[in-house]
Amino acid sequence: MSSEAVCAVGAEQVPYFRTPEFSEIMFENEKLMIEFAGAGEGARAVFITGSGTASMEASLINLFTSEDKVLVIDGGSFGHRFVEMLEIHDIPHSIIKPEFSHGVTAEMLAEYDGKGFTGFLVNIDETSVGVLYDIKVISDFCTRNNIFLVVDSISSFLCDPLNMEKMNVQALITGSQKALACPPGISAIVLSKEAVERVYRNNPKCMYLDLKLALKNGERGQTPFTPAVGTLRQINTRLKEIKAAGGVEAEIKRIGGLAQYFRIKIKELGLPFEVLSDSLPNAVTPLVPTNGKSAYEVFTVLKDEYNIWICPNGGDLKDKLFRVGHIGALTTKDFDTLLNAMCDMKQRGLI
Amino acid sequence: MSSEAVCAVGAEQVPYFRTPEFSEIMFENEKLMIEFAGAGEGARAVFITGSGTASMEASLINLFTSEDKVLVIDGGSFGHRFVEMLEIHDIPHSIIKPEFSHGVTAEMLAEYDGKGFTGFLVNIDETSVGVLYDIKVISDFCTRNNIFLVVDSISSFLCDPLNMEKMNVQALITGSQKALACPPGISAIVLSKEAVERVYRNNPKCMYLDLKLALKNGERGQTPFTPAVGTLRQINTRLKEIKAAGGVEAEIKRIGGLAQYFRIKIKELGLPFEVLSDSLPNAVTPLVPTNGKSAYEVFTVLKDEYNIWICPNGGDLKDKLFRVGHIGALTTKDFDTLLNAMCDMKQRGLI
Numbered sequence: 127m128s129s130e131a132v133c134a135v136g137a138e139q140v141p142y143f144r145t146p147e148f149s150e151i152m153f154e155n156e157k158l159m160i161e162f163a164g165a166g167e168g169a170r171a172v173f174i175t176g177s178g179t180a181s182m183e184a185s186l187i188n189l190f191t192s193e194d195k196v197l198v199i200d201g202g203s204f205g206h207r208f209v210e211m212l213e214i215h216d217i218p219h220s221i222i223k224p225e226f227s228h229g230v231t232a233e234m235l236a237e238y239d240g241k242g243f244t245g246f247l248v249n250i251d252e253t254s255v256g257v258l259y260d261i262k263v264i265s266d267f268c269t270r271n272n273i274f275l276v277v278d279s280i281s282s283f284l285c286d287p288l289n290m291e292k293m294n295v296q297a298l299i300t301g302s303q304k305a306l307a308c309p310p311g312i313s314a315i316v317l318s319k320e321a322v323e324r325v326y327r328n329n330p331k332c333m334y335l336d337l338k339l340a341l342k343n344g345e346r347g348q349t350p351f352t353p354a355v356g357t358l359r360q361i362n363t364r365l366k367e368i369k370a371a372g373g374v375e376a377e378i379k380r381i382g383g384l385a386q387y388f389r390i391k392i393k394e395l396g397l398p399f400e401v402l403s404d405s406l407p408n409a410v411t412p413l414v415p416t417n418g419k420s421a422y423e424v425f426t427v428l429k430d431e432y433n434i435w436i437c438p439n440g441g442d443l444k445d446k447l448f449r450v451g452h453i454g455a456l457t458t459k460d461f462d463t464l465l466n467a468m469c470d471m472k473q474r475g476l477i
Numbered sequence: 478m479s480s481e482a483v484c485a486v487g488a489e490q491v492p493y494f495r496t497p498e499f500s501e502i503m504f505e506n507e508k509l510m511i512e513f514a515g516a517g518e519g520a521r522a523v524f525i526t527g528s529g530t531a532s533m534e535a536s537l538i539n540l541f542t543s544e545d546k547v548l549v550i551d552g553g554s555f556g557h558r559f560v561e562m563l564e565i566h567d568i569p570h571s572i573i574k575p576e577f578s579h580g581v582t583a584e585m586l587a588e589y590d591g592k593g594f595t596g597f598l599v600n601i602d603e604t605s606v607g608v609l610y611d612i613k614v615i616s617d618f619c620t621r622n623n624i625f626l627v628v629d630s631i632s633s634f635l636c637d638p639l640n641m642e643k644m645n646v647q648a649l650i651t652g653s654q655k656a657l658a659c660p661p662g663i664s665a666i667v668l669s670k671e672a673v674e675r676v677y678r679n680n681p682k683c684m685y686l687d688l689k690l691a692l693k694n695g696e697r698g699q700t701p702f703t704p705a706v707g708t709l710r711q712i713n714t715r716l717k718e719i720k721a722a723g724g725v726e727a728e729i730k731r732i733g734g735l736a737q738y739f740r741i742k743i744k745e746l747g748l749p750f751e752v753l754s755d756s757l758p759n760a761v762t763p764l765v766p767t768n769g770k771s772a773y774e775v776f777t778v779l780k781d782e783y784n785i786w787i788c789p790n791g792g793d794l795k796d797k798l799f800r801v802g803h804i805g806a807l808t809t810k811d812f813d814t815l816l817n818a819m820c821d822m823k824q825r826g827l828i
Contacts, residue, residue, distance in 0.1 A: 137487050137488035138484070175661075175662055177702035179701075180527065331565055355660065356708075
C-alpha cells in the first residue's frame, strides 16, 4: 500500500526531467538512501529503471569479474537467481544451500574460512520462503576473510536493521515496491566508497547496466537514460515521509511492531496456519495452512470475497505457502480486518 | 501529456500482478501493440521495465551475434548509441553517417549492396535532431539484400506510418513515454515471427535482457521479473483509447495534423525560428533560433514565465536547437497557447 501523498504524485503529469528541478529531487533521493542504509563517507546511491533483478545483475557484473571467487546462498528462488547470473557471466562460485526455510549458522560458514573466496552474495530476506539470514554471522565471516559482501536487501531495506558501515556491507540492493511502498519500476543500489572504486575499475559488457554511467550522471543529479521519472518523484515523497517520521529506525520499529501484532494474533485466535520460517523477517510472515487446504485458494478467496490482497507463492510452493506483508501504508486496523476475514473463513469451513 | 484516464490510473494503488486479471491486461497490451505495428502472423510483443535503451540493447543482443555484419545509421545521439552497443558486444558493423540533419538516400545505400551485410539498425526518427529516415528506401535496400531490419521507433511509433509486415521490419522498438503518452519506465519490442525464432536460437549473456524469458512468460500474460505494473496498466488504458478512436491510422493522422498546424503557423506569424530538418517526423519539430538567441534560454523562459514545456537539447546542441513535440494529449488549442507565448517573447525582444 502506498501512502495518499505517493498516490497523488502518481496522478500528476510527468515533467521533462533534464532540468535542475529534477536533479534536486535525485540529489535528495541519493542522500536519503545513503543515510537510511548507513553507508558512510564516500558512498553513492544509483537508481536503475528496472526490476530488482536488473540491480542484482548490475551489482554482479560491475562488482565481480571472472577473477573473483564468490560464495552465494541459494536458499530460495531469489538466491537461485544469483546462482544463475554467476553462471551466465562466468564468475567462479560456490553455493551454500541451507535446509528449506532455515537460515545459515556461523558453523556452516566456518567451513569456507580461508578457502580464497573474494565475494559473497546473499538475499538477506529470502522472501520466497520468508527467511531472514543473520547479517551479523555473515558479516563476521566476510570481515575475517576479507570478502567483498553484496547484500540484496530488496524486501528487507527499511524493515530489518542493517547498517552497511557497521556490517561491512559494500553494496546494498533494494526496490521501489517493497518497504519504499511505491509502484514497481525502480531498483536502487547503495555503494560503499570501496564499491564505487571497484565499479570505476570494471568494464561490464552491458551498456544499460553499466554503473559507471549511472555514477557519472548522478554527479549532476541525472541518469544516463530516461528513467521512470514519475516513480522517482514518488520515491522522493516517500523518503521524505520516512525522514519526517523519525527516519529508518522509526520505520523499522513500526513495521516490526505490525509483524509482531499479527503473529501473536494468529496464535491467539487459533487460526489453522503454521508460521514456517525459523528466522523471520519483519517484512513478511510466511504461513502454511495446517489442515490440507490450498494456500493459493486462501489468497483467491480473500481477494475475490473479502477484497483483501495477501501474497501467494508461485511454482512448487503455490498450494503450500502464502505470505502476509507488513510493509507500506498499513496499520493494526488493516491486520484486524484481515484476521476477521480469516476467522470468518474458518467458520465457513474454508480454512 | 497523458490523458485524464491515464493519470487516473496513476493515482491508484498498484495491485499484486501474478494474477489472471493482470495477465488479461498484458494479453490485451500485446495484441494491440502487434496490431498497431502491423507485425503480421506469428508476431509477439514484449514489455521491458527499463528505458528505450534497455530495449535497444535487448534487441541487439538477442537478434545479432558476432557472426553478423550489421549496417547502422549514426545520424545523431541515438544512432550513435547503437554504434557504442555494437562495440560493447563485439558485433561486426559498418557505420553510415548522414550529413547533420539530413536523411539517407537510395544512392547512399546502394553503395552497400552485395557487401554481405546481415543486419540493419536504424532509429527511424533520430529525434535528437528531428530527422525521419525514409523507411521505404531502407526497406527496399534490406529486402533486396536479404538483411534483417531492426527499427528503433521509440519516438515514431503511432506518429509516422510504419507497417512492419509491408516494410519487412523484423523488430520494432518503442517506449511508454512518447506517443503512448504514459510515464516513462516501460519499453516494448514487437518481434516478427522470424525474429521470435531468432530470439529462441540465441543465448545473450544477460539475464535481465534475455528476451527468451520475456517471450516464455508472455505466453501466460506475465513477465519474468516484477514489471512496472502501474505503467503497464496505464499503457493498457492508452492503447484502448487509441483503438476506440480509430486505431493507429487515426492517431497518426491526428498527430500529423497538429504538426502541420504548428509548422504553418510558425511561418505565418514570422517567428524567428528555422525548421532544421529536411525530413521531418510528425512527432516533433526541431527549431533553430535565427537571431542568435540561445535555444536553451527559449526553453527556460517558456517553462518559468509561461508554464509551457518544450523540449531542449543537451550536449553540443543545447544552445542551438530546441524541439516542439506534437504527441500525447494535445490539441490545436495547446499550440495556440505556445504560439501566443512565442509572439509575446518576440515582442519583449527575448527571441
